[in-house]
Amino acid sequence: MNNSMISAMVAMSGIQQKLGVVSDNIANADTVGYKGKQATFEDVFTTVKQQPGAASQLPGRVTAPGYNIGFGARMGDVTMDMTQGAxxxxxxxxxxxxxxxxxxxxxxxxxxxxxxxxxxxxxxxxxxxxxxxxxxxxxxxxxxxxxxxxxxxxxxxxxxxxxxxxxxxxxxxxxxxxxxxxxxxxxxxxxxxxxxxxxxxxxxxxxxxxxxxxxxxxxxxxxxxxxxxxxxxxxxxxxxxxxASNVDLSTEMTEMMTVQRAYQLAARALSSSDQMMNLTNTLRG
Structure with a gap:
């Protein structure tokens, strides 16, 4: 649960930065000579964890013996789109x-x-x-x-x-x-x-x-x-x-809606992890 909370918080931070890039593009859609910016994302401390004990050696196993574990994704580089504007x-x-x-x-x-x-x-x-x-x-x-x-x-x-x-x-x-x-x-x-x-x-x-x-x-x-x-x-x-600016306003508005939905999903994951931790703390032996 701690891992899910950390992943959600890291993702929310990166999504906020992405939202700032998209907002900057939209605000400069009519700015003379403006070049749009694009953000890239990268995984944070992603590794493959092996299944414990004999579970990874079961005969006829279809799924992989390991599973990915990480701490979400963060925003990496911000690049400029240098294509010619009209x-x-x-x-x-x-x-x-x-x-x-x-x-x-x-x-x-x-x-x-x-x-x-x-x-x-x-x-x-x-x-x-x-x-x-x-x-x-x-x-x-x-x-x-x-x-x-x-x-x-x-x-x-x-x-x-x-x-x-x-x-x-x-x-x-x-x-x-x-x-x-x-x-x-x-x-x-x-x-x-x-x-x-x-x-x-x-x-x-x-x-x-x-x-x-x-x-x-x-x-x-x-x-x-x-x-x-x-x-x-x-x-x-x-x-x-x-x-003119090379920003496509319709594309940026679509990107903004996608980013907002991703933020809502990460916030819901954080809330769910918090609820699960509260339930765990109330358990009695």
Missing amino acids: LKSTQNPTDLAIQGDGMFAVSVDGQQGWTREGSFHYVPVANDPKSAYMATEQGYLLLGDDGQPLKVPAKTQIDIDAKGVVRSTDGQGKVTVVGTRTVDPNTGKETIVPRRIQVDRITHPEGLQQMDGNLFVLPANQNRASVIGPMSAATEVRQGFLE
């Missing part, structure tokens, strides 16, 4: 979506982070009224391929191609590529090295730590090269689009 057109030039594998690199309190949320807006640059940064709704600055916040001309039309190259068009129709100006010391010719939006390929999403909302950072003890890779050739940046 792209929705917004016609807003500061809305960006990633078609394929990758995440936008953003600046988070001096360190680098990653997100799939592409609803950016302009933020003025201090002491530079002619320029602006692109930032998320939480204020994280979009980074360029040099690891620095991407600075774009203010009050101009911004066009971003599939590879993340930014071009601005002023009121006179002059098109300028956003980049770093260099001058050849021999010829004096000025050229512009284009700056691209930094989109990194996440080779191992489980190596990232999820922070607030859709923001992910690299843990202090994690090797960057084992998690982050360069942008894939097949990955494209789509301007004027936003990626």
Whole structure:
């Protein structure tokens, strides 16, 4: 009976955690760029116990001589579903979506982070009224391929191609590529090295730590090269689009009902074990 009570309590604890994962998915079903999470379970101290004495050696025995004994199941890892969400057109030039594998690199309190949320807006640059940064709704600055916040001309039309190259068009129709100006010391010719939006390929999403909302950072003890890779050739940046959450609401609601029923079953098993223990304690010899 003690074993059944322990198994029920362990199962209830794991089911509560699973319910939290499902609830988080449902709450973010309409969050831009959100990636659903999935929970896995594992047995706790499961072993095979042999039948005592001659019971395991009876001739003609059909059932196995041993039986499984354990202490329920607990929630193991929580993994992210990195499948592509639907792209929705917004016609807003500061809305960006990633078609394929990758995440936008953003600046988070001096360190680098990653997100799939592409609803950016302009933020003025201090002491530079002619320029602006692109930032998320939480204020994280979009980074360029040099690891620095991407600075774009203010009050101009911004066009971003599939590879993340930014071009601005002023009121006179002059098109300028956003980049770093260099001058050849021999010829004096000025050229512009284009700056691209930094989109990194996440080779191992489980190596990232999820922070607030859709923001992910690299843990202090994690090797960057084992998690982050360069942008894939097949990955494209789509301007004027936003990626919807990849959560299937009907699937999550069904999962929630299944989890609730499992919790009720474990609670009933715990209650039954408690009643049996009370009856045992009242027995008289």
